[in-house]
Amino acid sequence: MTTICEIATTEPLLTGRFGRLLAMVFGSGLSMYLLTSVVPLYLAANGSGGVGAGLSTAAMMFSAVAVELLVPRMLARWGYRVVLGLGLVLLGAPSLVLLASASLPVVLAVCIVRGAGLAILVVGAVALVADLTPSTRRGEALGVYGVAVGVPAVIGLPLGVYLTNVIGFGALFVLAAVASLAGLIALAGLPDQVSTEEQHVKVLGGVRKSGLLMPTLVFAAVTVAAGISVTFLPLAVAGDKHSLVATALLLQAIAAPAARWLAGRYADRMGPAKLLAPALILAAVGAGSLVFLPSPLAILLGSACFGIGFGAAQNLTLTLMYNRVDRSRYGQVSALWNLAYDGGWGAGALVFGAIVGGTGFPIAFALTAAVVALAVVPAVRASLT
Template sequence: MTTACEIPAVPAPTVDRLVSSQFVRLLVMVFGSGLSMYLLTSVVPLYLAANGSGGAGAGASTAAMMFSAVAVELVVPRLLARWGYQVVLGLGLVLLGAPSLVLLASASLPLVLTVCVVRGAGLAILVVGAVALVADLTPPARRGEALGVYGVAVGVPAVIGLPLGVYLTQVIGFGALFVLAAVASLAGLVALIGLPGRIAVADQHVKVLGGVRRHGLLMPTLVFAAVTLAAGISVTFLPLAVAEDKQSLVAAALLLQAIAAPLARWLAGRYADRLGPARLLAPALVLAAAGAGSLVFLPSPVAILAGSTCFGIGFGAAQNLTLTLMYNRVDRSRYGQVSALWNLAYDGGWGLGALAFGAIVAGTGYSTAFALTAAVVALAVVPALRPRR
């Protein structure tokens, strides 16, 4: 029996749980597949060059994987709607990992390019499927933070795998490294146990480009493409724009950029859940533009180090903010479409930037070309500031 002076108990506020067993399994799978990809990103061109294919063959291997990924990303939402997460992600792990073993047989250019095409298809399946599953598994109120944690799980393999792959070629050789890359991806099949077999919403939107403008997806897609364009340029051309005696400085700058991006992606996610991603997007783009613009002052060490770090922060934040903004504007039936669009902007901007910059720099020089790159990112601030009607 309660008395008049007793105060009724107030139930504790419920907190949406972010880290579930399924989310942990997904992160383990993402880490392994990312390590498999980055271990061979720089090694496959080295493998071709060491076996007589030259620079053209090395460049073709990267292009083959990238364009394959872009093409397959268009059909992944349809695969997810038909087969569900477990089957499709399992297919991606096999396509990314198993072909690495084929490289043990030969270093002939046609064979290596075929392997790159198949691995690119696996990469496309994994990145689109994993991002869509993050949105499906985590509570909407903490989606930005969840995507930030996912960004760290994706970013850490890049920091580890890129230098480690090149180093291990001198220690264990190409063959053992190919086996290691295959195991890193295929081991993720175990992590698929317990993940959702089918998509929760039966009526999935599978047309990647359908209704993009009507649902407010066009602006964040184009804005993110502008930032990834600059990212592809910095990674590809910064080593070429700096003298050989300062390559250690370039390596340090790219490492700082690789570390800053996932950290910024995580922090942006935490604050986006509280403040809204749209309010933070323009400042992130300003940082990215400032970082890209600093490269105009090459070969200044301050420009290289501070600019790369600043760009990494803006790039990482923009990754999270654009993706969170896109997911917040659609229902669950369009999660696959959002993931595919975002990854198309990532890969397409990266590749287009490298191709366009290479053509521009031949006629203008590096300073002018880097200034134009910064201008493209700065222009993206304008649509990011405009409220959606």
């Protein structure tokens, strides 16, 4: 006899609307990752140095953090299609401005606008994943979404660095704009209005009581290291080793979505809290391996380990947060998780850029690993409760 549980777990996951969402996410992710490591290189090549590189990443991510607080209210008022369309335009179109100027103020302004677009897309898309897929397969659905987000990183992070010497910065800026704007085509099949059940728009309201604070802070610790690695690894390795950096970024980008998907499948069976501490330990080991720069082995193994830990932590923290709230707080969960992502990413790049000149790259990377390691403590406590 077929049980209710068996029926629930066979509910279709990859529907037409979910597929359109994944296509849009892929294009916008490619737009972001093509320029993630390239913009710091662009600034460094034009005299802005490591401080400018850190500022560019921080400007984009802090802009995203500010706008993410507003996205649940925007979704409630204007619906998914209008808001996501705005995000695609803000993320893609400003890349073309970089064709005209490499001055630090102009580049930072572009990063700020693109950060606003990124905020809209990531919060809206993650909330829509929970809305379009069965709750009994939420971990797996978030894992599939993680692959759609991660594949552009696999392509964009190493390809962007590699192509700077092949087609130049200008062609990359155009490609990044087209990748995001092409996602407008996928909006036609997505839901228009947010359901009345999803009207909780106070992002920071009731965070501690709802159990969302711990996974938010733990994930922020991991994203600190993520922002540092993609921003400063190309600068930390000698300029004639771009192929090594591209390979390391490729390994990290492949490992993250694979781990995110696998973590989602096992989280549905075992519970996300039990898997979170091991994921953080792997991430800390990966970040700490960069202490041994410029060893190619340390760079490659560290990038792979960090990618696995980071990818798993992405899924586990998000699944844990969704499991602790009802449907009315899905938008809040999406906003909080993305605040941790972008806030940690931006803060890490900004602080690292400020201190690396005085400490050198090995010590700065050691401090980064320590931040991730500290997050293991609350993760272990969560697994025991």
